Amino acid sequence: MQRHSPRRSKALLLISLAIGFLIPLAGVAQTPALPGLGMNQAKKILSDLDDLGNFPGKDYSALFTIVSEKPGEKQSVTQVRVFRRDSKKQFTILIMLPEVNKGQGYLREEDNVWFYDPTGRKFSHSSIKENIQNSEAKNADFTSSSLSKDYDIQKISEASIGKFPVWVLDLRAKNNEVPYDRMVLYVRKDRIMILKQEDYSVNGRLMRTTLFPKYVEVEGKLLPSQILIVDEINRGEKSQITMAEQTVEKLPDKVFTKAFLEQVNR
Amino acid sequence: MPVTLRIAFRNIFEHKSKSLIIGILLAMGSLILIVGNSFIDASRTGIEITFSDNYTGDVFISGISPEGPVSLFGVTSVGGLAATPIIPDFEKVLAILSKNPQVDAYSGMATGYGIVTKNPELSIDQTMHAVGEEDDPSESDPSFRFFFLFGVDPSSYWTMFDSVRLTSGSLIQPGSTGLLVNEKQLEKISKWMKKPLGVGDTLVIQGFSASGMKIRELPILGTYVQQGEGAAPEQMSFVDIDTLRILAGMTVGSNEDIVLMEEQFSLLRAADEEIIFGEDLFGDDIIGAAPAKGSFDEAKIQAQLADTKARDLANTADTGAWQFLVIKAKDPSRTNQLIKELNLSLKNEGIEAVAGDWQKAAGPYGQSVDVIRIVFTIAIAILSIVAIIIIMNTFVISVIERTGEIGTMRAIGAQRVFVRKLFAAESVVLSLFFAIIGALLAIGVVALLRSLKVEAGNPFLAILFGGKYLSPYITVFNFLGGIAGMVAVGYVAHLYPVSVALRIQPVQAMRND
Numbered sequence: 001m002q003r004h005s006p007r008r009s010k011a012l013l014l015i016s017l018a019i020g021f022l023i024p025l026a027g028v029a030q031t032p033a034l035p036g037l038g039m040n041q042a043k044k045i046l047s048d049l050d051d052l053g054n055f056p057g058k059d060y061s062a063l064f065t066i067v068s069e070k071p072g073e074k075q076s077v078t079q080v081r082v083f084r085r086d087s088k089k090q091f092t093i094l095i096m097l098p099e100v101n102k103g104q105g106y107l108r109e110e111d112n113v114w115f116y117d118p119t120g121r122k123f124s125h126s127s128i129k130e131n132i133q134n135s136e137a138k139n140a141d142f143t144s145s146s147l148s149k150d151y152d153i154q155k156i157s158e159a160s161i162g163k164f165p166v167w168v169l170d171l172r173a174k175n176n177e178v179p180y181d182r183m184v185l186y187v188r189k190d191r192i193m194i195l196k197q198e199d200y201s202v203n204g205r206l207m208r209t210t211l212f213p214k215y216v217e218v219e220g221k222l223l224p225s226q227i228l229i230v231d232e233i234n235r236g237e238k239s240q241i242t243m244a245e246q247t248v249e250k251l252p253d254k255v256f257t258k259a260f261l262e263q264v265n266r
Numbered sequence: 267m268p269v270t271l272r273i274a275f276r277n278i279f280e281h282k283s284k285s286l287i288i289g290i291l292l293a294m295g296s297l298i299l300i301v302g303n304s305f306i307d308a309s310r311t312g313i314e315i316t317f318s319d320n321y322t323g324d325v326f327i328s329g330i331s332p333e334g335p336v337s338l339f340g341v342t343s344v345g346g347l348a349a350t351p352i353i354p355d356f357e358k359v360l361a362i363l364s365k366n367p368q369v370d371a372y373s374g375m376a377t378g379y380g381i382v383t384k385n386p387e388l389s390i391d392q393t394m395h396a397v398g399e400e401d402d403p404s405e406s407d408p409s410f411r412f413f414f415l416f417g418v419d420p421s422s423y424w425t426m427f428d429s430v431r432l433t434s435g436s437l438i439q440p441g442s443t444g445l446l447v448n449e450k451q452l453e454k455i456s457k458w459m460k461k462p463l464g465v466g467d468t469l470v471i472q473g474f475s476a477s478g479m480k481i482r483e484l485p486i487l488g489t490y491v492q493q494g495e496g497a498a499p500e501q502m503s504f505v506d507i508d509t510l511r512i513l514a515g516m517t518v519g520s521n522e523d524i525v526l527m528e529e530q531f532s533l534l535r536a537a538d539e540e541i542i543f544g545e546d547l548f549g550d551d552i553i554g555a556a557p558a559k560g561s562f563d564e565a566k567i568q569a570q571l572a573d574t575k576a577r578d579l580a581n582t583a584d585t586g587a588w589q590f591l592v593i594k595a596k597d598p599s600r601t602n603q604l605i606k607e608l609n610l611s612l613k614n615e616g617i618e619a620v621a622g623d624w625q626k627a628a629g630p631y632g633q634s635v636d637v638i639r640i641v642f643t644i645a646i647a648i649l650s651i652v653a654i655i656i657i658m659n660t661f662v663i664s665v666i667e668r669t670g671e672i673g674t675m676r677a678i679g680a681q682r683v684f685v686r687k688l689f690a691a692e693s694v695v696l697s698l699f700f701a702i703i704g705a706l707l708a709i710g711v712v713a714l715l716r717s718l719k720v721e722a723g724n725p726f727l728a729i730l731f732g733g734k735y736l737s738p739y740i741t742v743f744n745f746l747g748g749i750a751g752m753v754a755v756g757y758v759a760h761l762y763p764v765s766v767a768l769r770i771q772p773v774q775a776m777r778n779d
Contacts, residue, residue: 067531077524081567096570097524100580101478103571117481119581124383124472124481162543195543213533213542215553225554228533240533251562258389264567
């Protein structure tokens with residue numbers, strides 16, 4: 001156990017990253033290990049990852065704990081409950097920690113986002129387009145991306161991470177709708193699960209490294225339960241996201257309403 | 267009149283066309299220099315008066331941030347997320363001010379940012395419908411929704427500054443809660459909300475700071491127009507200090523500790539990925555047990571959010587917290603001395619705060635004056651180099667034409683120094699004459715520009731103009747400086763041609779003639 005001080009810098013960005021971007025990537029196919037990987041098989045892995053990250057007809061909810069580190073500063077902690085319904089492009093986020101922001105909520109439906117502050121008992125409204133214009137968040141951080149649709153495989157190689165032999169898939173963006181021009185995925189050979197992801201800018205600079213060292217199995221699908229995001233531009237800045245209470249059970253419709261944010265704060 | 271001067275005058279009149287070309291260049295140079303400087307002076311003075319008279323006083327004290335310089339607009343930092351520091355040991359700082367005889371008055375302040383939100387009471391469907399039919403052209407420039415909030419101490423602020431003229435309602439009084447909004451901004455918000463707004467109505471403001479976002483519904487206490495013709499943005503609104511503190515995250519409990527489980531931060535401790543994916547951290551399998559099945563439990567979430575004691579405390583305004591102190595000096599001409607004294611006192615007391623002038627307080631606005639000056643200086647430097655080259659070239663032609671004359675003078679005993687003096691006199695006389703003409707023209711141009719009352723159509727021009735109207739003025743220093751600068755250009759330009767002339771042997775020169 002350790003004591004930490006909360007600070008909310010970049011917390012929302014990390015939440016959006018985690019719910020909109022990482023989970024769809026982290027699906028897992030129960031494919032046997034391949035002796036060598038051809039282009040077609042690599043493409044199959046990508047489309048499997050896309051398919052398995054979606055939960056058709058189901059919802060997703062979890063409790064995220066985000067601990068961020070910055071050199072010379074105390075660790076900051078944010079804990080949020082996340083509710084997702086991709087079929088209607090809806091999500092609800094409830095802030096549980098830090099205390100100063102407890103009960104605050106975000107509700108998204110299509111391009112609209114509402115923010116609720118229980119201390120003022122009021123909502124504010126904005127559109128995703130507005131937010132993206134003024135932040136470092138990218139389109140794909142808020143919408144599910146599709147690896148096979150957005151990326152071409154440039155190169156396939158082999159390596160190992162820790163004790164795991166991995167396929168290294170070097171991907172290049174097909175369009176400019178994705179946040180990073182180049183992405184390198186390290187996919188475990190025996191169970192085809194992503195262990196590591198590197199994101200590169202257009203000029204080839206490594207921007208961000210993400211590790212997926214821990215998964216849980218929910219209704220036959222593997223979901224990451226711990227993620228480490230390392231900012232490669234600002235040395236020493238990194239965040240750990242821990243997902244608990246993950247479920248893909250159907251949620252009541254009212255979870256995605258303004259009334260829900262008000263009710264849970266009563 | 268010395269002989270060199272007489273010959274110089276004679277030469278100028280004998281070579282009228284060349285003299286005129288050089289003269290026009292020099293006159294243009296002094297005209298541009300003087301008019302340009304009159305713009306910069308007007309801009310600097312305009313912004314200085316606007317800020318020092320209306321917002322910052324003569325001296326400005328703030329806390330120190332490791333992220334960058336602190337101004338009324340917050341910390342100028344990369345990414346712009348740094349929290350504005352609170353002045354530490356505020357009571358001690360007040361004691362320093364009360365002891366200094368040069369301090370006339372002072373007031374505590376804090377600033378923050380907010381955005382007004384529309385239709386907070388509508389349901390999702392209603393809001394989406396409203397958004398769908400949005401065709402308001404003002405949406406293309408949503409800057410009117412933005413608030414630069416001044417949290418002021420009403421007991422001292424209004425007596426120190428008369429920056430605002432009330433058009434309705436009242437000023438913020440001690441103990442009152444609400445907003446004093448710029449009348450023009452409120453008009454734009456009314457148009458956007460499609461309903462008339464005035465004193466007594468409320469605005470829902472979402473404040474944002476490094477510690478998160480807060481929403482407050484605030485009554486409009488009054489509307490104002492800005493006194494004078496300053497260059498301050500119309501998004502400036504005044505708000506009671508406690509509301510500002512909440513919106514800006516200046517709360518008593520914002521340093522609470524959170525207890526975490528080891529597994530929630532263990533990855534941050536791991537030295538590298540080999541350890542993370544090795545056997546030690548998670549054992550043989552990285553796939554953990556499935557979480558227990560359970561249906562959605564609203565009551566459980568409600569219970570987790572039910573205890574709001576810590577939140578209430580964390581959202582209580584820290585009544586002792588101030589970001590800035592604005593100070594009026596008894597003798598504004600001695601401001602720099604006062605700043606030195608205050609900084610020395612702060613240092614001696616070991617207080618992490620710093621005093622500065624209006625330019626420090628104005629932050630990006632103050633820096634814009636420097637940027638304009640630097641750009642102008644670079645432009646003038648480039649122009650001067652071009653002018654020197656053209657003048658030099660013309661002088662060289664003139665010297666070559668006069669090779670025989672120079673040779674004759676040298677042959678009958680004129681020393682090199684005499685020839686040098688002759689050309690120096692010629693260039694200085696020419697430069698001085700035309701630089702003065704240019705300077706006089708500059709006076710005319712500036713007078714014309716002032717009489718035209720050109721209005722600044724946008725915020726950038728308002729900074730450039732130093733106010734609502736273009737009102738450049740010429741100081742004695744700039745007038746004389748412009749003339750001296752062009753004389754220097756003329757003098758420098760003649761050096762090379764003279765050295766060419768002096769290389770010619772007298773015998774050869776006379777033969778060529």
